[in-house]
Amino acid sequence: MTAGAAARGRGQGVWPYAGALVVALAVLGGLVAALGGDAAGALAGLFRASLGSAAGLGQTLNKTTPLLLGSLAVLLGLRAGVFNIGVDGQIYAGAVAATGVAFLLAGLPRGFAVPAVLLAGMVGGAVLGAIPGLLRARWGVSEIFVTVMLNFIAVFLVEYLSTGPWNDPTAGEAITRAIPPGATLPWLLPQAGAHAGVLLALGTALGVWALLYRTVFGYELRAAGDNPSAASLGGVPVARTVALALGASGALAGLAGAVEVSGFHYRLILGLSPGYGMMAILIAVLSRRHPLGAVAVSFGFAALVVGTDSLQRSVGLPASAVFVVQAAVLLVLLAVEGLRRNPA
């Protein structure tokens, strides 16, 4: 996106988001009606289940956490001019490292164990993000392809661990033993079932904002993304900056994996990420690659995920509908933007 387009994007303010909400609800209502359900009733149910009750709000906050951290990971890459399609794999790598460290630290006090578990998640994700970063910096290998391939490899690793060495033999499915209680995140709203992860995610969003706009590295990162040859002429080590950005991007996604283990599932499970990485891409683009915009869009997407989950139970709307709704929203916005820029 050019600087001009970005400026227009800021100028449009909240209206595109209001429009996006209308599109999302229209598509969702249309899908429910197509399945023979009552669209208006379903949308009311969606609101009740995601925002209109304490328990619903708690679930929405819990879902906001991985979506926000994941979209921060994607947008950090986008700002450096690279596409991190491997957020799912990095979430899994972070979850693996976090679970392993949690097992190792059994018996230690929470004040020590929890930070160690979260840090382990970041390291796990960073390792998986650094591989495509280094390959791109060194040999110009497409990061899109390498991050996607690592998704598959990470999922097989989780399948191995959750059915093999870490398997919970009493469960009869691909999940590991529970992590020790000392390694679990504290509650934020115990009655609503919301864990403290969302505070961590919000703090991270502020941190990413500060990194991008208040540090030399952030400046160089944005320069490398906006115009690599100009940045290079200006003395920015572009290849190294892009590799570091992918590593940092992986760390953010890995943190999401650690939070899912330590705050929500209390174990490593095979379906830990139900496509968070795919949603994270859409969120990063919808928020116009801005960390604070990502906070709002992640919250909206989380409400949508929790709401459609409830529709799955009540009107039989398949879980995959949420991807269709979210992608449709972005396609409509891209179409509006395209029409505005290129009047027929």
Place this chain on the structure above:
Amino acid sequence: MSWELLLDPSLFRLAVAMSVPLVLASAGEVLMERSGLLNVAIEGMVTLGAAAAFLAAFQTGSTALGLLAGALAGALVGSVLAHYAVAWRQEQVTVGLTLYVLCVGLASLLYRVVVGVRLTPPRVETLPPLALPVLSQVPVLGDVLFAQHGLVYAAAGTLVALHLFLFRTSLGLRLRAAGENPVAADTVGVDVFRLRRGAALAGGALVGLAGAALPFTLTGTFTEGIAGGRGWIALMLVIFGRWTPTGAAAGALLFAYVEALQFKLAMVSRAVPPQFLQMLPYAFAIAVLVRASRGARAPEALGRPYHREARA
């Protein structure tokens, strides 16, 4: 493990069969990229093509209609991508990734709506082997190459046709010019916009057909992860093959061999956990791309929107 296993004719036979979706998808992607369109929706298009093909065959009982539905689904998504990229000059990777998510969601949504929830997933008929007269009697080679299902021959034919089209016809030359230097091509009267739309339509159909090949030749069923990264791998094969259909197809055979080998190894080996064997093709794909990235030169205008009034 012995050398005999690596050279087993049945392994080559399986590899040839498994290469079909990769050959078709990478051929479609070569066609699109040569015109200047980068299609990162490809994994979603393979998945949607598989779903459309499966569902059409499930409803009508006709494999032919299934193949047609798969190709149509791919062509439709390709055309949407082209419209965003050509008419609205939107960033192709952004649009492509959005369409990828849309297709993956749509594929399982359609499946759920049509098939519903069942204890055992329904199956469609897989294609029977079609032994070519005389040729299939050749020792070893006959069995590996000429006693395959019909899509193997169709993929081979497509490959030859696409190669001739790109490098032996004037339309193919114009299409490549649109991807290399659209300004110069436009100057001599090449309709860059129409060529890119056409390439997306035809290329998308091939990618959709690649998806259709999955239920009809490999699984007989549709599952959410049916594409298994084959679309992404086709994207890599295009770079491996230096943007030629034949080069990409050679890569497809190599990759399908590794994929087939992983199946065979899983059958004979108990020492290595199966998940590590399953990682093998994906790790291999990364290694291949690292090697292929050296000296790779993409079409000059790949991924760039063409704007008549814009200064170069």
